[in-house]
Amino acid sequence: MSRNEIRFRLATRADLPSIVRMLADDELGSQREQYKDPIPESYYAGFEQIKDDPNHELIVAELNGEVIGTLHLMILPSISFQGGLRAQIESVRVDKRYQSQGIGSKMMQWTIERARERGAHIVQLTTHRSREDAHRFYERLGFKATHLGMKMSLK
Amino acid sequence: MSRNEIRFRLATRADLPSIVRMLADDELGSQREQYKDPIPESYYAGFEQIKDDPNHELIVAELNGEVIGTLHLMILPSISFQGGLRAQIESVRVDKRYQSQGIGSKMMQWTIERARERGAHIVQLTTHRSREDAHRFYERLGFKATHLGMKMSLK
Numbered sequence: 001m002s003r004n005e006i007r008f009r010l011a012t013r014a015d016l017p018s019i020v021r022m023l024a025d026d027e028l029g030s031q032r033e034q035y036k037d038p039i040p041e042s043y044y045a046g047f048e049q050i051k052d053d054p055n056h057e058l059i060v061a062e063l064n065g066e067v068i069g070t071l072h073l074m075i076l077p078s079i080s081f082q083g084g085l086r087a088q089i090e091s092v093r094v095d096k097r098y099q100s101q102g103i104g105s106k107m108m109q110w111t112i113e114r115a116r117e118r119g120a121h122i123v124q125l126t127t128h129r130s131r132e133d134a135h136r137f138y139e140r141l142g143f144k145a146t147h148l149g150m151k152m153s154l155k
Numbered sequence: 156m157s158r159n160e161i162r163f164r165l166a167t168r169a170d171l172p173s174i175v176r177m178l179a180d181d182e183l184g185s186q187r188e189q190y191k192d193p194i195p196e197s198y199y200a201g202f203e204q205i206k207d208d209p210n211h212e213l214i215v216a217e218l219n220g221e222v223i224g225t226l227h228l229m230i231l232p233s234i235s236f237q238g239g240l241r242a243q244i245e246s247v248r249v250d251k252r253y254q255s256q257g258i259g260s261k262m263m264q265w266t267i268e269r270a271r272e273r274g275a276h277i278v279q280l281t282t283h284r285s286r287e288d289a290h291r292f293y294e295r296l297g298f299k300a301t302h303l304g305m306k307m308s309l310k
Contacts, residue, residue, distance in 0.1 A: 040238075044238070046232055050232050055208070078201055078205075078246065079202060079227065079246060080187070080246045081187050082188060083195075087309075090231075090235065123306070123307050124305065125304075126281060126302035126304050142307045143306065144305065145284075146284060148284060148302070148304055150294075150300050150302070151302065152279075152298045153276065154242075154275055154277060154278060
């Protein structure tokens, strides 16, 4: 692999501190994540569930050996759309030091292609209403904001 | 079980025609589903994937032996929220002949309790921007429209 070439691959346990650092490193994430050394064991427990489920893929973007982006791809069986598979993307982050360089776009395009290969007829995500930059970013990729994303905390 | 008591349970293969009828029976659903006799085989294929995956539950509401409501509950592992489980609800329908009688609320409340028992810290769903009655319905249940739901067709 030549220098300065971005590579996408499945995450390993060893990537988790880098992933949690990126998840925690924004206004919303800082309220709900705990990035410390070591990271809480619950992150590893979540990772094991993802790793053991072929319908979940935790993906990282790597540049010169460093993890600089992440997202979580889910393949969801469904009855609706004539029993068609949906793809869903959660927890998208690019390291702040590498933002606005097209890395997020490449990571999303790579993932959309992967979703297509897995047979998904649609790819969906939700993004907080306050993340206006993210809305434009996803619209440029071809997403349409057709839905409201509604959430309820159970804690 | 006494008459006129609603019961909630996991769907079986035999429920699929009733489920597809409800999915197809509105403006958006009629554009993407195929309710005919027999229903297309792809619905059964989707059902088998759901049935084989412990993180997916296709649920029906039954009244006097008749299926009058359905939804799909998903339990999603995650790294974000400190490795916490998310619950997601898709494909919510109540038979038109039984709407506005509180059946949808009961079905959602039953499902939210089930998500809590499964250990989910949050329950999420998306609803089309045009379904204003649905927005009010979910807000009354405690959901907040904090997110945009963005979708892209891969067909």
